[in-house]
Amino acid sequence: MKLLLIFFFLSFSLFFPGFRKRERAKNFVAMAAVVMSYYCKPSPFLGHFPSYLAKSSSRQVAGTAVQESKISALFWGSKKSVQPKELDVSVSLQDSILTGGGLEKQITPKRISLSIISSISEVSSHEWDACNLDATGPDKFNPFLSHGFLSSLEESRSAVKETGWMPSHIVAKDESDNVLGVVPLYLKSHSYGEFVFDHSWADAYYGFGSRYYPKFQCCVPFTPVTGPRILVRNTPFRDQLFDVLVSALKDLAAKSQVSSLHITFPTEKEWHMLKEKGFLQRIGMQYHWKNRNYKNFDEFLMDMKQSKRKNIRQERKKVSTQNLSMKRLRGYEIKARHWDTFYSFYRNTTDNKWGTPYLTRDFFHTMGSKMGDQVLLVVAEEGDELVAGALNIIGGDALFGRLWGCHPKAYYPSLHFEACYYQAIEAAIELNLNTVEAGAQGEHKIQRGYLPVLTYSCHYLIDEAFRKAIEEFLVRESTQVKLVMKLIHDSGPLKEGIK
Numbered sequence: 001m002k003l004l005l006i007f008f009f010l011s012f013s014l015f016f017p018g019f020r021k022r023e024r025a026k027n028f029v030a031m032a033a034v035v036m037s038y039y040c041k042p043s044p045f046l047g048h049f050p051s052y053l054a055k056s057s058s059r060q061v062a063g064t065a066v067q068e069s070k071i072s073a074l075f076w077g078s079k080k081s082v083q084p085k086e087l088d089v090s091v092s093l094q095d096s097i098l099t100g101g102g103l104e105k106q107i108t109p110k111r112i113s114l115s116i117i118s119s120i121s122e123v124s125s126h127e128w129d130a131c132n133l134d135a136t137g138p139d140k141f142n143p144f145l146s147h148g149f150l151s152s153l154e155e156s157r158s159a160v161k162e163t164g165w166m167p168s169h170i171v172a173k174d175e176s177d178n179v180l181g182v183v184p185l186y187l188k189s190h191s192y193g194e195f196v197f198d199h200s201w202a203d204a205y206y207g208f209g210s211r212y213y214p215k216f217q218c219c220v221p222f223t224p225v226t227g228p229r230i231l232v233r234n235t236p237f238r239d240q241l242f243d244v245l246v247s248a249l250k251d252l253a254a255k256s257q258v259s260s261l262h263i264t265f266p267t268e269k270e271w272h273m274l275k276e277k278g279f280l281q282r283i284g285m286q287y288h289w290k291n292r293n294y295k296n297f298d299e300f301l302m303d304m305k306q307s308k309r310k311n312i313r314q315e316r317k318k319v320s321t322q323n324l325s326m327k328r329l330r331g332y333e334i335k336a337r338h339w340d341t342f343y344s345f346y347r348n349t350t351d352n353k354w355g356t357p358y359l360t361r362d363f364f365h366t367m368g369s370k371m372g373d374q375v376l377l378v379v380a381e382e383g384d385e386l387v388a389g390a391l392n393i394i395g396g397d398a399l400f401g402r403l404w405g406c407h408p409k410a411y412y413p414s415l416h417f418e419a420c421y422y423q424a425i426e427a428a429i430e431l432n433l434n435t436v437e438a439g440a441q442g443e444h445k446i447q448r449g450y451l452p453v454l455t456y457s458c459h460y461l462i463d464e465a466f467r468k469a470i471e472e473f474l475v476r477e478s479t480q481v482k483l484v485m486k487l488i489h490d491s492g493p494l495k496e497g498i499k
Contacts, residue, residue: 096244098237110174110237114248117169120151127179131231141396142227144220148370156363159221164189170248181232181241188217193358195224195440196264196457216253218263222358224440225400226455229266246277261460271456279458282474283481287450289436294429308447308493315414322412325381328427331373339364342389345405378423380415390419397434399424421448447493452485
């Protein structure tokens with residue numbers, strides 16, 4: 001019974017950390033009871049570790065004992081923080097020969113050199129973005145993987161060594177120095193800003209005398225958006241180069257003697273391919289809105305159940321009666337004053353909700369200037385004063401809702417829903433985009449037309465004993481995620497028969 005309670009509370013915090021209102025909490029308790037009754041079996045990882053886990057001063061990698069890490073540093077633990085010292089990850093990666101395959105066997109082999117760079121500025125924006133565009137295709141273009149977005153994080157000092165995000169990107173070049181593949185990678189000294197929660201894993205490592213940090217994280221910092229993580233040019237050697245880069249990631253983790261390597265929010269295709277490379281699979285859940293070829297917002301509302309449709313209309317009416325005007329600004333329409341004001345809104349949100357702001361003021365100015373019309377800023381004005389804003393990024397076929405904030409000394413009922421969700425839906429319809437991705441968490445999105453979708457992550461753990469325990473946990477967690485998603489879809493906000 002105690003173990004089941006632990007599982008319940010972990011599940012509660014994992015899927016619905018924003019629960020505050022009593023009524024929603026009651027609904028979830030009922031749903032969680034069903035989950036526990038039918039699916040929750042004791043997990044050796046959650047309550048206690050199996051007997052095969054023991055304290056050790058060395059770890060096993062492919063049957064070979066590896067001494068403790070040569071990276072001499074203190075890292076942030078799960079309970080308290082200390083300043084990390086200088087990290088030494090100056091390891092070399094082995095060159096490879098690509099020979100082509102299938103119909104391309106007669107192609108001249110290519111020698112590929114691999115390197116680790118400490119700043120994305122060491123690669124030209126043209127070459128990096130070419131890898132990104134080939135990896136996604138223009139229709140699915142992912143703006144967060146662009147050189148402009150990632151370099152904005154580094155140049156603004158938001159994702160750098162001092163904040164626990166040490167850039168360690170992998171670059172693959174041919175003999176002519178052409179960039180054929182890149183991987184956005186960071187050496188992490190904590191688990192913040194990732195949106196795939198592994199704090200309990202770190203606790204378990206520390207509880208058994210092992211060190212979880214540092215770890216490698218392949219991702220876009222502070223951005224829970226699905227997209228390819230191994231960015232490879234479209235060449236006859238594409239599949240081979242993918243394999244080479246994945247092997248390089250694992251090799252780097254072993255040589256640097258970190259605890260683990262994590263690839264978060266990859267595509268489903270990558271997720272399956274990485275399983276074959278020895279990565280553990282994990283799933284999560286987000287809420288997305290789907291455009292069913294709507295001509296306008298009212299047409300979307302007609303697909304909603306009557307009670308949900310009525311609630312949305314009432315919320316939008318509240319905004320219109322508060323002397324507020326809504327505007328959607330793009331590109332050059334967004335001025336420096338907008339970013340300065342939005343940053344103050346963002347700080348108000350972080351101060352009240354997260355405690356620590358991940359992004360600096362400079363990030364918004366830099367990102368806005370680099371990404372141009374891909375940026376959509378929804379603002380609410382009362383007279384001539386900006387009182388709230390929601391930041392969105394436009395991709396190839398999706399609108400990505402990112403951040404929200406409002407004036408710290410004012411409260412406007414339903415404005416959050418209008419700025420973040422309804423304005424995003426209207427924009428997506430106008431721009432003929434397929435989806436609106438509203439980010440992680442937030443069960444309140446469901447009744448506003450945003451339904452759960454699966455997200456993916458992959459985890460490569462060096463220590464075999466911990467790997468086995470976490471693998472058992474992930475099996476149980478996956479069962480719960482899928483059940484919760486089914487329960488939500490079965491009682492969703494859309495009329496019966498609409499998918």
